[in-house]
Every structure is written in C-alpha cells, then in structure tokens.
Amino acid sequence: MSEDRRLLVLCADPDGPVVRTRALAFRLGLARAGVVLEVARWPKGVLARRAVLRRAQEFGNVWVLSRLLNVADVRRLRARVRRLLFDFDDAVPLHDSRRHASPSWTRRRRFRAVLSAADAVSAGNAHLQSLAAAEGARAEVLPTVVPCDDAPPAPEPRPPPHVLGWIGSRATLPYLRGATVPLAAVVASGTPFRLRVVADGVPVMPPGIRVEGVRWTPQGEAAALDGIAGGDRPAPRRRVDAGKCGLKVLQMLSRGRPVVASAVGVQTEQVRHGVTGFLAKTPEDWLTSLTTLLADAGLRRRMGEEAKRDVRARWSVAAWEPRVVSFVTKALA
Secondary structure (H helix, E strand, O other), X not given: OOHHHEEEEEEOOOOOHHHHHHOHHHHHHHHHOOOEEEEEEOOOOHHHHHHHHHHHHHHOEEEEEXXXXXXXXXXXXXXXXXXXXXXXXXXXXXXXXXXXXXXXXXXXXXXXXXHXXXXXXXXXXXXXXXXXXXXXXXXXXXXXXXXXXXXXXXXXXXXXXXXXXXXXXXHHHHHHHOOHHHHHHHHHOOOOEEEEEEEOOOOXXXXXXXXXXXXXXOOOHHHHHHOOOEEEEOOOOOOHHHHOOOHHHHHHHHOOOOEEEEOOOOHHHHOOEOOOEEEEXXXXXXXXXXXXXXXXXXXXXXXXXXXXXXXXXXXXXXXHHHHHHHHHHXXXX
C-alpha cells in the first residue's frame, strides 16, 4: 500500500465519541478503499506537539476532528502534510456551554485558520455547514450516525414502573437537571416512572423522581438502553445547541425506543413527531408527550419499530459509509 493512503486522525480524545462515531465507525469501509486510519491525541505540551507533527509528516495525510489548533500549529501542520482534512461536529467557534456558549475571537480565528488550510471540510449538520460558509469555506454535511442492525427491537422490560431513559455525560447532566419541572409534573399526574440515567454521573433530582444510575460503557450501552421504555432528551434553545449532532437521540432510537426530545437543531430531523417519538417546545408539550408515551404500550412498540427502521435508513453507519468513504478518498486523491 502506498504511503499516501495512510491517514492520521488528530483529536482531543482518542477514546471519545467524536473519534468513535465520525472516524472509527468507517474504519473498515475506508480500509476496503485502501485508506488506513491511525489515531493520535493533539497534546498540550510544545515538545509533545513536535513529536505529533513529525508523525503527521511521516503519514503525509491528516484528518483533524473537532480540534482547533492554534494558528501557528495549523501553519506547521499544513507545511508538513500532503492533504489536510478537517471535520467538526460542534459549534467550535463558540465557547462551550460551561462558558455560556459566548462568542470567542480566539476560537473564531483558529477556526478560520484551519478552514483556510484544509483541502476538504466536513460538518455534522447544516447549521455547522453555515458556520463554515460564513468564513468563506465549503463544507460537506456528514451527519453523526450510529450502528443499527435489522433485528427487531428487544422487548421492553415489564413494569411497574416504566423506565424512562436518558443518556449523556457528566458535562451534559445540567440539561437533564434543567428539565425537572415536566418530570415532576408527570409524577404529579399519577404516571409513575423510574428515570434511568446512563452516564458517568448521577444527578440529584427533586423528591418523587426516582433515579437509577447506570454507568455508561461501550459494551453495556445496548443493554442499558434496551432496559428503557422510552427516551427523554431535553436540550436548551441556544445557538451552540443548534450545532449539536444528536448522537444520544440516535442511540436511543436505534435500539427501537421512542424519544421525547426538545424541538432544537438536528433533533427536529431525527425525531419524527408522532411517528418515532415526540418533539416538545413547552412544559405542557413535555407533560403531554411523556404521559402519552408512558401510558400506551402499543404506541411505544409501534413508534420503537419505526424508529429503528428510520435510523437504519437515514442515520446509520451502513447508510452513510459510501458517502464518507467517497469524501475521504476524493480528498486524498
């Protein structure tokens, strides 16, 4: 195999979801096309960065995933490689949600630098594509996708009570804690449920909302989600959240579980309202959607079956692999 078909993936966390879903999910398809992936962390230290730059030069081709290098390092990287690809699945020009998603001149400057240097750019959704277009760059939309087989959904566990699921991380637990009012209203309506939180932390919820913490692992994700009756995915209505790519929604839908989600960003495309789940805008929407879903086993089954079919057709690795492989191989040509 020629050297120009090796591709080094540079990222913040080699074990993180960005690498798993946006690069390694397509490793076999790319290998069949003659492209071999290897992953490396972009480090903080100057000496460590020099070592990664030398490795990038050996590979000749680099794929930067949602990592904003400083302007000088972008120039150094560009000077050492034959092809530079850039992919982003978040509103990287903005500060993250912990800093209120405020505009950042530094991040925008770095974003502009990598867009200008890249031979090919891909974005996780149309909103992110527009951020690149605002800087004069063309980005191809390659959504975040998930594996999805054609087996029927696993039977949901026997109540009582029904299990409502949420999947995320310690960093996104504030989204769930911010949505306690409709959950408390469901309890007050006389519809009992247990909230299963699949994450690396467990939130403190108001009295009456029973919480079961399940630590997320790659091996245990499917079983954890098969143990729920439906999914809950609240999200704030902010500019940074319009850039999210909806991985957690897809993880639940792909297991054949209907989802009640905020009508925000790409979630409005992933959840087909009234068909694979419900989209909610107001506290009243949340209460009606959650109680309707929890009260009707037949509805949950029909929605879950359609959810899995829909993910397989529109949001699965198998459905998008040809497009991703084509994008990468053309960029390396």
